[in-house]
Amino acid sequence: MKPGKLLFLNEDEVRRHLHMADLIPAMEKALIDFSAGKVTQPVRSVIKVDVAAATGFLGLMPALTPDGLGLKAVTFYPSNAERGIPTHMATIFLVDPQTGEPLAIMDGRLITEMRTAAVSAAATKLLAPPESKILAILGSGVQARSHVEALQLVRQFEEIRVWGPTTKHAERFAKEIGGRALSAEEAVRGADVVVTVTSSKTPVLKGSWL
Missing domain, CATH: 3.40.50.720 (NAD(P)-binding Rossmann-like Domain)
Structure with missing residues (x-):
């Protein structure tokens, strides 16, 4: 990617590039790095959203790892199930840890869905x-x-x-x-x-x- 060019990936594009077989070992490495103290990951901050249409939550999750720097913003609106739309939605923002330059903005709903299962698979691989x-x-x-x-x-x-x-x-x-x-x-x-x-x-x- 050329310097200064920000990459945008919607859910369909994420789906084309993200594969569970690759994600499971990536999560294994992430867990190992976290346990080894190589990851800076503050406790998630949460804002409760109480508006006329619904009650929901916005969570912000930044992290610095040996492989990158980024932030996930995730929303949880239980009543979305009645609207026929996902209860969880997310956006992931990646930046260059060396310069702070924005690198990518990605739809995070599918990433969150797959990442959660990949972590369970990593644990199952070792414990079952x-x-x-x-x-x-x-x-x-x-x-x-x-x-x-x-x-x-x-x-x-x-x-x-x-x-x-x-x-x-x-x-x-x-x-x-x-x-x-x-x-x-x-x-x-x-x-x-x-x-x-x-x-x-x-x-x-x-x-x-x-």
Whole structure:
């Protein structure tokens, strides 16, 4: 990229260039760098937005790593689900750590979706038994779909069980991924890997099922 030329990437362009198989090892490196004290990452600052149309939140997350400097601004509006638009949206801003020159502005919704699942996959790769065959997904939304994609890259699951707070959604999602829609308890009992990806405000997983 020429000096002074700012790169803009919308979600479709991000989707073309960002691949889960590449993102998982990138997240492994990011976690290692963070644990080694090589990352400067202040605690996320959050602003509550209470307006006539809805209540939401704006979070700001800057970070300096050995590979770059940037900021993510993410919004969370639960009522967006009723409007048929994503509840989470984000924008990522990258700058040159040597000069402070702006480098790129990217749509961050998909990046956030994929990054979350990639971190789970990195953890699963290290913590789950290599012979793990049964995956239980508690949730049937965006993160559920992304987690199935990511986790299947680090373990060879023979069975995927799905539970969701809305039975119709869970059944549709299970059909899409070749899984089975079950009750939460049925999904969890005997599973090798359990993923909770629901925004439920009440507990959906009991320790006695594990």
